[in-house]
Amino acid sequence: GIQVEQSPPDLILQEGANSTLRCNFSDSVNNLQWFHQNPWGQLINLFYIPSGTKQNGRLSATTVATERYSLLYISSSQTTDSGVYFCAVNRNSGNTPLVFGKGTRLSVIA
Amino acid sequence: GAGVSQSPSNKVTEKGKDVELRCDPISGHTALYWYRQSLGQGLEFLIYFQGNSAPDKSGLPSDRFSAERTGGSVSTLTIQRTQQEDSAVYLCASSYRDRPRGEQFFGPGTRLTVL
Numbered sequence: 679g680i681q682v683e684q685s686p687p688d689l690i691l692q693e694g695a696n697s698t699l700r701c702n703f704s705d706s707v708n709n710l711q712w713f714h715q716n717p718w719g720q721l722i723n724l725f726y727i728p729s730g731t732k733q734n735g736r737l738s739a740t741t742v743a744t745e746r747y748s749l750l751y752i753s754s755s756q757t758t759d760s761g762v763y764f765c766a767v768n769r770n771s772g773n774t775p776l777v778f779g780k781g782t783r784l785s786v787i788a
Numbered sequence: 789g790a791g792v793s794q795s796p797s798n799k800v801t802e803k804g805k806d807v808e809l810r811c812d813p814i815s816g817h818t819a820l821y822w823y824r825q826s827l828g829q830g831l832e833f834l835i836y837f838q839g840n841s842a843p844d845k846s847g848l849p850s851d852r853f854s855a856e857r858t859g860g861s862v863s864t865l866t867i868q869r870t871q872q873e874d875s876a877v878y879l880c881a882s883s884y885r886d887r888p889r890g891e892q893f894f895g896p897g898t899r900l901t902v903l
Contacts, residue, residue, distance in 0.1 A: 709890045719825075719877060721894040764831065766892075773819035773883045773890045775833040775847070 680705045684765055684779035691755050691786050699750040699782045701765030708769055710741055711776065712750050715762040724750070724763075755786045790814070792895035794880050800901045801870055809865045809898045813882030820863050821883075821892065822855060826876035834878075837863065870902045 681704040691697055703710075712724040725732050725739040727748065732739055736755075741748040752759055762783050766776035793812040801807050813820045822834040833847040837857045848854075852870075857863040867874055877899050881892040 711891065713894075718896075719899075720896050721879065723891070723893060726891040766831075768890065773836075773838050773885055775821055775823075775836050775844070776881075776892060777833070778831040780830050 680707070680767060680769055680777050682765055682767055682777055682779035684763075684782050686782060687780065688783045689785070691784065693755060693757060693786055693788050695755050695786075696751070696753045697755060697784070699752070699763055699765075699784075701748040701750070701779055703746050703748075703765075703767050705746070705769060706743065707746075707767040709776070710748055710765065710767045712739055712748070713764045713766065714759075715764060715781070717761060721764070752784075755784075757786045757788055760784055760786050792880055792882055792893055794878075794895040794898050796898060797896065798899045798901075800903065802903050803872060804869055806866065806868045807870055807900065809867075809878050809900070811863045811865070811880030811895060813861065813863070813880070814884075814893060815861075817882035817884050817893075818860075819883045819885065819890075820857055821881040822863070822865050823879045823881065824876045825879060825897070829876075831879070834865070867900075870900075872902050875900055875902045 683702045713721045727741045729743040736753045738751045762781040764781045766778045768774045819838045821836040837843045852868045855865045877897045879897045880895045883892045
Protein backbone atom coordinates (compact mmCIF):
# COMPACT_ATOMS: atom_id res chain seq x y z
CA GLY A 679 0.00 0.00 0.00
CA ILE A 680 0.90 3.65 -0.18
CA GLN A 681 3.46 4.94 2.31
CA VAL A 682 3.37 8.40 3.89
CA GLU A 683 6.41 9.88 5.59
CA GLN A 684 6.43 13.14 7.51
CA SER A 685 9.37 15.19 8.64
CA PRO A 686 10.58 16.35 11.01
CA PRO A 687 9.00 14.13 13.67
CA ASP A 688 9.41 16.82 16.31
CA LEU A 689 9.85 20.56 16.10
CA ILE A 690 10.28 23.21 18.76
CA LEU A 691 9.82 26.85 17.78
CA GLN A 692 10.01 30.18 19.48
CA GLU A 693 6.78 32.14 19.15
CA GLY A 694 6.88 34.24 15.99
CA ALA A 695 9.13 31.89 14.04
CA ASN A 696 8.25 30.29 10.71
CA SER A 697 8.36 26.58 9.88
CA THR A 698 7.95 24.11 7.05
CA LEU A 699 6.58 20.61 7.52
CA ARG A 700 7.03 18.01 4.81
CA CYS A 701 4.98 15.04 3.66
CA ASN A 702 6.34 12.51 1.15
CA PHE A 703 4.14 9.83 -0.37
CA SER A 704 5.10 6.77 -2.32
CA ASP A 705 2.52 6.77 -5.12
CA SER A 706 0.13 9.03 -6.98
CA VAL A 707 -2.76 10.26 -4.86
CA ASN A 708 -6.28 11.45 -5.44
CA ASN A 709 -6.74 13.12 -2.08
CA LEU A 710 -4.29 14.76 0.32
CA GLN A 711 -5.35 16.40 3.55
CA TRP A 712 -3.45 18.21 6.30
CA PHE A 713 -4.83 18.05 9.82
CA HIS A 714 -3.91 19.66 13.13
CA GLN A 715 -4.56 17.52 16.19
CA ASN A 716 -4.99 19.83 19.13
CA PRO A 717 -4.05 18.94 22.73
CA TRP A 718 -7.59 17.63 23.30
CA GLY A 719 -7.19 15.14 20.48
CA GLN A 720 -9.53 16.74 17.96
CA LEU A 721 -8.43 16.48 14.32
CA ILE A 722 -8.99 19.82 12.66
CA ASN A 723 -9.04 20.09 8.88
CA LEU A 724 -6.42 22.50 7.59
CA PHE A 725 -6.24 21.84 3.86
CA TYR A 726 -7.66 19.55 1.21
CA ILE A 727 -4.87 19.83 -1.34
CA PRO A 728 -4.21 16.98 -3.81
CA SER A 729 -2.31 19.48 -5.95
CA GLY A 730 -1.45 23.17 -6.14
CA THR A 731 -1.16 25.82 -3.45
CA LYS A 732 -3.64 27.14 -0.92
CA GLN A 733 -3.44 29.71 1.83
CA ASN A 734 -5.49 30.25 4.94
CA GLY A 735 -4.29 33.07 7.16
CA ARG A 736 -0.84 32.24 8.55
CA LEU A 737 -0.94 28.75 7.06
CA SER A 738 -0.30 27.72 3.51
CA ALA A 739 0.25 24.42 1.75
CA THR A 740 1.70 23.28 -1.52
CA THR A 741 1.42 19.84 -3.10
CA VAL A 742 3.62 18.85 -6.02
CA ALA A 743 1.82 15.72 -7.10
CA THR A 744 4.30 14.80 -9.85
CA GLU A 745 7.11 14.73 -7.29
CA ARG A 746 4.99 13.14 -4.56
CA TYR A 747 5.36 15.61 -1.76
CA SER A 748 3.44 18.27 0.08
CA LEU A 749 4.62 21.11 2.30
CA LEU A 750 2.80 22.90 5.09
CA TYR A 751 4.06 26.37 5.96
CA ILE A 752 3.33 28.01 9.29
CA SER A 753 4.29 31.65 9.57
CA SER A 754 4.53 33.81 12.70
CA SER A 755 3.83 30.78 14.88
CA GLN A 756 1.73 31.13 18.03
CA THR A 757 1.50 28.92 21.10
CA THR A 758 -1.94 27.82 19.93
CA ASP A 759 -0.28 26.23 16.88
CA SER A 760 1.18 23.56 19.16
CA GLY A 761 0.00 20.01 18.59
CA VAL A 762 0.54 17.28 16.04
CA TYR A 763 0.23 17.89 12.31
CA PHE A 764 -0.82 14.96 10.16
CA CYS A 765 -0.68 14.46 6.44
CA ALA A 766 -3.09 11.86 5.04
CA VAL A 767 -3.68 10.56 1.52
CA ASN A 768 -5.71 8.14 -0.48
CA ARG A 769 -5.18 6.79 -3.97
CA ASN A 770 -8.65 6.13 -5.18
CA SER A 771 -11.24 8.57 -6.41
CA GLY A 772 -14.21 9.43 -4.27
CA ASN A 773 -14.65 8.26 -0.73
CA THR A 774 -12.02 5.81 0.44
CA PRO A 775 -10.02 5.55 3.66
CA LEU A 776 -7.06 7.79 4.33
CA VAL A 777 -3.54 6.59 5.01
CA PHE A 778 -1.87 8.76 7.64
CA GLY A 779 1.71 9.69 8.23
CA LYS A 780 3.08 9.49 11.77
CA GLY A 781 2.80 13.23 12.20
CA THR A 782 5.01 16.14 13.20
CA ARG A 783 4.76 17.19 16.83
CA LEU A 784 5.10 20.98 17.04
CA SER A 785 5.74 22.84 20.27
CA VAL A 786 5.66 26.64 20.15
CA ILE A 787 7.11 28.29 23.21
CA ALA A 788 6.52 31.87 24.31
CA GLY B 789 -23.97 22.89 10.51
CA ALA B 790 -23.18 20.27 13.13
CA GLY B 791 -20.00 18.28 12.81
CA VAL B 792 -19.38 14.58 13.40
CA SER B 793 -20.33 13.58 16.93
CA GLN B 794 -19.25 10.53 18.91
CA SER B 795 -20.31 9.00 22.18
CA PRO B 796 -19.25 8.29 24.78
CA SER B 797 -16.22 10.58 24.94
CA ASN B 798 -14.55 8.23 27.41
CA LYS B 799 -15.15 4.58 28.20
CA VAL B 800 -13.44 2.49 30.84
CA THR B 801 -14.20 -1.21 30.80
CA GLU B 802 -12.89 -4.44 32.20
CA LYS B 803 -11.09 -7.00 30.10
CA GLY B 804 -13.54 -9.43 28.55
CA LYS B 805 -16.53 -7.06 28.46
CA ASP B 806 -18.21 -5.88 25.26
CA VAL B 807 -18.37 -2.19 24.34
CA GLU B 808 -20.33 -0.15 21.82
CA LEU B 809 -19.13 3.14 20.40
CA ARG B 810 -21.44 5.44 18.48
CA CYS B 811 -20.87 7.86 15.62
CA ASP B 812 -23.24 10.43 14.14
CA PRO B 813 -21.88 11.66 10.79
CA ILE B 814 -22.45 15.05 9.22
CA SER B 815 -25.94 15.15 7.78
CA GLY B 816 -25.95 14.21 4.10
CA HIS B 817 -22.52 12.63 4.09
CA THR B 818 -22.59 9.34 2.23
CA ALA B 819 -19.41 7.76 3.55
CA LEU B 820 -18.51 6.95 7.16
CA TYR B 821 -15.16 5.72 8.44
CA TRP B 822 -13.79 4.32 11.67
CA TYR B 823 -10.14 4.77 12.58
CA ARG B 824 -8.13 3.93 15.67
CA GLN B 825 -5.30 5.96 17.18
CA SER B 826 -2.98 4.18 19.57
CA LEU B 827 0.47 5.06 20.86
CA GLY B 828 2.36 2.41 19.01
CA GLN B 829 0.40 2.30 15.76
CA GLY B 830 -0.53 5.86 14.89
CA LEU B 831 -3.80 6.42 13.05
CA GLU B 832 -5.09 3.30 11.32
CA PHE B 833 -8.19 2.58 9.29
CA LEU B 834 -10.65 0.02 10.63
CA ILE B 835 -13.81 -0.07 8.50
CA TYR B 836 -15.79 2.17 6.18
CA PHE B 837 -19.28 2.41 4.76
CA GLN B 838 -20.11 3.98 1.42
CA GLY B 839 -23.80 4.55 0.77
CA ASN B 840 -25.68 1.26 0.54
CA SER B 841 -22.65 -0.78 -0.49
CA ALA B 842 -21.25 -3.58 1.65
CA PRO B 843 -18.74 -2.15 4.13
CA ASP B 844 -15.00 -2.46 3.62
CA LYS B 845 -13.86 -4.37 6.70
CA SER B 846 -10.27 -4.85 5.59
CA GLY B 847 -8.80 -2.86 8.47
CA LEU B 848 -10.50 -4.66 11.34
CA PRO B 849 -7.79 -6.24 13.53
CA SER B 850 -9.81 -9.28 14.61
CA ASP B 851 -13.26 -10.84 14.43
CA ARG B 852 -14.02 -9.33 17.83
CA PHE B 853 -14.57 -6.05 16.01
CA SER B 854 -17.72 -5.32 14.04
CA ALA B 855 -19.68 -2.28 12.92
CA GLU B 856 -23.03 -1.46 11.48
CA ARG B 857 -24.60 1.61 9.98
CA THR B 858 -28.33 2.00 10.30
CA GLY B 859 -30.41 3.94 7.79
CA GLY B 860 -27.32 5.26 6.09
CA SER B 861 -26.57 7.52 9.03
CA VAL B 862 -25.58 6.55 12.58
CA SER B 863 -22.91 3.88 13.03
CA THR B 864 -22.03 1.66 15.97
CA LEU B 865 -18.63 0.02 16.42
CA THR B 866 -18.78 -3.02 18.68
CA ILE B 867 -15.79 -4.64 20.32
CA GLN B 868 -16.51 -8.00 21.93
CA ARG B 869 -14.46 -9.55 24.72
CA THR B 870 -12.24 -6.49 25.00
CA GLN B 871 -8.50 -6.92 25.51
CA GLN B 872 -5.98 -4.47 26.94
CA GLU B 873 -4.46 -3.94 23.50
CA ASP B 874 -7.83 -2.52 22.37
CA SER B 875 -7.16 0.56 24.51
CA ALA B 876 -6.97 3.48 22.09
CA VAL B 877 -8.86 6.49 20.81
CA TYR B 878 -11.50 5.48 18.27
CA LEU B 879 -12.18 8.17 15.69
CA CYS B 880 -15.07 8.41 13.29
CA ALA B 881 -15.06 10.47 10.09
CA SER B 882 -17.51 11.19 7.31
CA SER B 883 -17.29 12.56 3.80
CA TYR B 884 -19.43 13.55 0.87
CA ARG B 885 -18.88 12.09 -2.54
CA ASP B 886 -18.67 15.43 -4.28
CA ARG B 887 -16.96 18.74 -3.81
CA PRO B 888 -14.37 18.60 -2.41
CA ARG B 889 -14.18 14.99 -3.44
CA GLY B 890 -13.83 12.78 -0.43
CA GLU B 891 -12.66 15.40 2.09
CA GLN B 892 -13.05 13.72 5.46
CA PHE B 893 -14.16 15.39 8.68
CA PHE B 894 -13.47 13.81 12.05
CA GLY B 895 -15.36 13.57 15.29
CA PRO B 896 -13.79 14.18 18.71
CA GLY B 897 -13.18 10.48 19.32
CA THR B 898 -13.93 7.98 22.06
CA ARG B 899 -11.07 7.18 24.41
CA LEU B 900 -11.36 3.50 25.36
CA THR B 901 -9.43 2.13 28.32
CA VAL B 902 -9.50 -1.60 28.98
CA LEU B 903 -8.38 -2.53 32.49
